[in-house]
Amino acid sequence: MDTFTPTPVSKVKRHPERGSYDRETVYAILDAGLVCHVGYALGDQPLVTPTIHWREGDRLYWHGSAASRMLETLAAGVKACVTVTIVDGLVVARSAFTHSMNYRSAMVFGTARPIEGREAKLQALQHLIDRLYPGRWATLREPLEKEIKATSVISMPIEEASAKIRKGPPLDYDYDMGEQVWAGTIPLTLVPGAPTADPKLDPKIAVPEMLARYALPR
């Protein structure tokens, strides 16, 4: 099995039984999450920026305006920690301290840098569009040079990573089994609604099937 080697940075200390260093497990969470939280330090000040991400092989990507502070900082090769969290449900237990949540989270570590070169940038952005909307890139006009220039794409080799997953019912103590309170789980799912056309859209343009029955990445 292809696994990451945990170090003091990536080792899951709290509830270690929920930790995994399996590459496939980590990547499945990265791919299923819509947004990530990128952590980096400006001096002694940590910053956590939410952004959309995507993955190709053993690299994680995100993007932003070429002017953004996060990307300016990372351009210098600052260490980053990128965390993706998917909340799957609430765990309602028999005692206050055993209440919990069901979730999947992945933390990945590496040193991120902007990718250089027009073609590499374009290919990466195509992956972003097609991850969320399979096949859509091919239906769009060619990007303009000024758009490509104004956007930085950041690439980070996934050097180290861990996943943490909780699922299933509450884990109450045997001595609490007589408590007369309900216990169980409430699933939480991110659900796409019906597409709303841009008020400026030509009404002759129909919503494509892929968007009408939109399925989030898994």
Next chain:
Amino acid sequence: MDTFTPTPVSKVKRHPERGSYDRETVYAILDAGLVCHVGYALGDQPLVTPTIHWREGDRLYWHGSAASRMLETLAAGVKACVTVTIVDGLVVARSAFTHSMNYRSAMVFGTARPIEGREAKLQALQHLIDRLYPGRWATLREPLEKEIKATSVISMPIEEASAKIRKGPPLDYDYDMGEQVWAGTIPLTLVPGAPTADPKLDPKIAVPEMLARYALPR
């Protein structure tokens, strides 16, 4: 209007028109989010840990095992950045670069420390339970001393903060209005499903109305 004063750390640089420093706006996002991402640095290594949070007045709280690395580090008074992000929808546009997401995010900054004292800890944890499950704390048995000791509660005064919000239709360029592709938004909502009883639950205990028709915090 009660607003935070932006500094180079909290100022929204990318899409500044989406930024807000209004205390009420920031707090509404903190209160509506189920989980936060806590960023802090261990030396030059940033770490981003997802956890559940709650707010009372101008303080943000989160908790964890007294043994957790994050809380050990923060006990020494390390600076933290806590970000809450709520994804509200996908923005499908007429060109690749105008695709976006609708979201609400809040970044708050401060120096976090564990709270001391049995009563202060208990009161804070009651707020956590009752934020998610109004009235539930009163239905649960008294916490045990060993449970209280094993759990750290972290409190951070919200010293500085910003919000960033995108909503509404795609913002395409006038010169793209003739593109023959669909454009609009797809709303995304976190939806609670039907409660699932713990397999070990006494079948005579009914699910309370508050959980049967569970409404996420707003």
